Amino acid sequence: MEGRIDVTVENRAAERPEGDGKRHPNTCPGCHSHYRDDELEPTLRVCPQCGHHFPVRARDRIAQLADRGTFAEEDAGLRSADPLAFFDLRAYTERLAEAEVATGLGDALIAGAASIERRPCELAVMDFAFMGGSMGSTVGEKFARACDRAGGRGVPLVCVTASGGARMQEGILSLMQLPKTVCAVDELHEARCAFISIMSHPTTAGVLASFASLGDVIVSEPGALLAFTGPRVVQQTTREKLPDDFGLAESNARFGHVDAIVPRAELRPYVGRLLAMFSRAA
Amino acid sequence: MEGRIDVTVENRAAERPEGDGKRHPNTCPGCHSHYRDDELEPTLRVCPQCGHHFPVRARDRIAQLADRGTFAEEDAGLRSADPLAFFDLRAYTERLAEAEVATGLGDALIAGAASIERRPCELAVMDFAFMGGSMGSTVGEKFARACDRAGGRGVPLVCVTASGGARMQEGILSLMQLPKTVCAVDELHEARCAFISIMSHPTTAGVLASFASLGDVIVSEPGALLAFTGPRVVQQTTREKLPDDFGLAESNARFGHVDAIVPRAELRPYVGRLLAMFSRAA
Amino acid sequence: MTEGASTQAEQLRLRERLAKLRELPLLRGVGVSGEMARLKRQLERMAVEPSADDVWHSVELARHQDRPYTLDYVERICDDFVELHGDRALADDPAIVAGLGRMDGRTVVLVGHQKGRDIRERTHRNFGMTYPEGYRKAMRAFELADRHGFPVLTLVDTPGAYPGVTAEQHGQGGWIARCQLAMARLGVPSVACVIGEGGSGGAVAIALADRVLMQENAIYSVISPEGCAAILWRDAGEAKKAAAAFKPDAVHCLELGVVDGIVPEPEGGAHADHDGAAALLAESLGAALADVEPIAPDERRRLRRGKFRAMGMYLE
Amino acid sequence: MTEGASTQAEQLRLRERLAKLRELPLLRGVGVSGEMARLKRQLERMAVEPSADDVWHSVELARHQDRPYTLDYVERICDDFVELHGDRALADDPAIVAGLGRMDGRTVVLVGHQKGRDIRERTHRNFGMTYPEGYRKAMRAFELADRHGFPVLTLVDTPGAYPGVTAEQHGQGGWIARCQLAMARLGVPSVACVIGEGGSGGAVAIALADRVLMQENAIYSVISPEGCAAILWRDAGEAKKAAAAFKPDAVHCLELGVVDGIVPEPEGGAHADHDGAAALLAESLGAALADVEPIAPDERRRLRRGKFRAMGMYLE
């Protein structure tokens, strides 16, 4: 078909959180300052010069949000299968093994019980470092089980997303994680538990088009890219002129898609206040 | 307060269906042809030259839509009270009496059982000639009772609106006809009966902001003005440049507010098809 | 002011008349506040048909530039408040505020029109005149309330829905209708209070509640006095005459069965004492909520509809 | 083609394997059509892992310019159809068609993507690529269905949701999510069928149904072959290789438990015989609907969720 426009829920190498990957991960894209890891830790990986929010690994995020020692991981043993025996330039199994070694994670989402500001909740956090935070069967299943546990315990679910989209190496099964996680949220609703969705940079494609957008309250970090299709693909396929803040949290707020943009330093008390709002005891 | 912008659900003399009232009612505003009443009757009061839809009186509309002899009017005896003893340049009671004499109607809405294309329904029709089709307590009550009868008989409600808005001579009680008729539609929904809303020229202000917009299916006639605030008031209060088709049915269709624009000649079979869709027997 | 036996009798008669008009507890909030003097003053005011001057005084106070707005009340009434933003489709309308609030140890969903205090905020808030996007934000908050069983409180204070081209194109009339329908369907209890200008469709869009209250000096009307005068008297300068004719003041609204109770304001009006006004408002909202909360959801919904279905006067 | 004992055994094994994978009746529609030859051909095709050529053939047929689109089926399947327009907020998205249809003497709500046949209509329909407004129109139709107890049928045929600036600004991702949620919540029965391109999020937005069918030569995929090739092979020209790797064809989708049945097409493909394709589709839709209609609404909703919750493969 002539003039085909490519549309996808898939992660694209082009949409990496820190641009083209040539920049050192601790070099600030906002002000070009460079930091050592230990310099960024006390600021929760926010640039002290310009306020740029660097990506946060899942375990670090949990340490930032949860009360110390309260996170009890579940489903840590879940691993991705290779339903299609997928092989492009390399085998999917090989990519998975490499990601596990590089990140120390079983897949792109960690979940478990936690408390935040002394309020119990279920906490699910994504890690972009694991294959671009892409959602395959394991991410979908772990998210769905987190919904179940929240419903079972009658506590809110807090989820921090960071994802390039669906994991194309699992083919159609990765697309099916959209309706799957949507159904899980519907069950959470039915259990009358709250779902607080925190969108960190980047939350795109299949994850934005499923559970991340279904939070009772949707919060974002400043400067986060929240887009179904990222700017590069939009530009390439439509040749449209993109606004400067295309797809960013600030643009999303202006268009009514997020309830609040909360700087990382304020995120924990903010979530604590929300948990108090949704607390059943109260 | 400086720079007050006046906003209202009230009918305005300025927004009469045929402009400033200087034109003869049978002179076509589209092509300036002039007709005798008997010339327009066979065309259902549509200009044979340019297709302009002239306003239709309530009883004529019923004759156009309902199967011959099937309309059985209800609540014909209902009359407006004068709760505020309202008197501006003239008394409200005097205006009412005059309208009744001029139109032969008790108020701006007629309702009753009917069948259309051999499908039973409840039919409610407004008449702009009665005080600009304004909605006071009587119009609200008659519409609400039509909902009740439709629900009771398990048939769809078909309503043709033509209104300048709420009837300000009844003050706050006329505003209360908005939530009142909304509640009546909610009860109709609960009875699982369909509501087909046909918006004729003009359907504005309080009627548009209540039951008229709540149809399961919303149909309009070509060229009808469907606006919460009419073009003249918008222009006067905001000084904005108005698009040529501001508030017209065609503009409403483009912006997604009506399901179909149906020329008058096709309205009856179209409604018949809809009634078949919502028929319970089927 | 003398209080002879005849005035007493008149007040009693009035109370009975009002009680007959509506089968709802009268003057909720007044009794609760326990200030006999204020009750007397108010009853006196009600015993006598408010004069044209009284009505116009309400119009002026309702629009007073120092009158507390929704967020002034929120910060005084709520222990905590998290504002929710956006309609998830197109915009975040600053003329409507919606959020989760903590009140008396529980969570409520609070929605209200928001005017601005200074020129800049007034412009930003569009003078409290909503776009369709504002009603969609409100509806989203109502949905959240229903899902989690939070009561809904709304504060009404708008000259009316915004009469602009874009607002019309985005379906102003339709969304006012749908916002009312969303309130009619609520499973949770709801209380609305007109705290300033209850301007026409823009106001009633968020006022289809189990209990509708009105502050002493608020107005609630189908059209602005100026608009009414311009049409009927063909002279916007006759606003005072128009207001006297269509009676947008609280006492008349109560008498007509449009509101369920009048919320007293501090001496001189709410603008003179924001804290005092907030305390009285909080008491009234709490009492009204306590009144409807014990009712089963389906029955409450039935009663709510029945209440609005009964509004209006006609001859049969 | 020889049909020796070993092939028979292979087919049997396959049927068992498929039946185990999903506890749903297999090949709905195929059996109903009663054409043993076609059943055999299809089983044969399934018995052998489709080759890269087979998969690519599906891609080509799914996108064939003469393939029937939603409205081609609607006019053949429905005795009458009244299209509904608009999202009541901003626009009427021509890339999605929604309406009330009469089928087998009853009313259904029908929603489907719509591509255009000639250049002008293609542009008008935006090649079947939806804006958020399209999903809102669909959701409005779903609501109508639920209110009146009409079953919901959806026809999926889109390269994907439109990747444009305005679409993004209006919340493309959010509305794909909410449209799915609306389908998850439906009290009425629902059947979806992929009739051409089931392109990614834009497709699944209207495919969260009690039964999901797929036409023989349709494709259903997380990404277009070209897009996948561009990313993983860094060469969009490797589309055929990519398609073979991620297997968007009906047989693989059935085997993976993603669809509940395959709807046969006439000899040569649906494009060769629109009437024949419509007859086969109508049969399959009717049978699938009959399958889920007797279930109580709450239970059906539970089963629907359970079905999607079970999708995916992982190691524990």
Ligand SMILES: [Zn+2]
């Ligand atoms: Zn920096």
Ligand SMILES: [Zn+2]
């Ligand atoms: Zn003409």
